[in-house]
């Protein structure tokens with residue numbers, strides 16, 4: 001049996017914050033604002049994984065008003081989310097993600113993000129795809145970064 005899941009997340013740019021996507025820190029003049037490290041890629045992926053097995057979203061697992069998640073490493077949270085999903089008997093076949101950002105240029109960091117996420121999920125880099133696009137200035141523009149994630153899971157037990 002196969003299951004599909006979709007996740008979506010947005011964080012706004014803020015000065016004085018780190019920019020972290022897929023657990024990879026990207027040197028840039030601004031970062032993303034959030035209670036955790038605001039890693040929108042990890043958050044979207046976690047919601048896609050939860051979505052595939054009808055579990056509550058990441059915000060209900062790790063509330064953004066809970067002090068223990070302040071500054072949390074979202075790659076580690078993603079690992080914990082996937083452990084919970086594995087507990088339902090489903091495992092990842094592949095994930096495909098699209099990062100929507102007018103800035104900065106993300107192409108130099110895509111392969112590192114794929115390796116980082118694949119390692120967190122205990123899977124092969126060929127099972128994790130990450131793409132980046134702009135919205136030609138028509139969408140959230142330069143105000144932040146959005147991520148779409150789709151996953152396919154298969155029943156393994």
Ligand code: MG
Nearest residue numbers: 009010040043
């Ligand atoms: Mg988020």
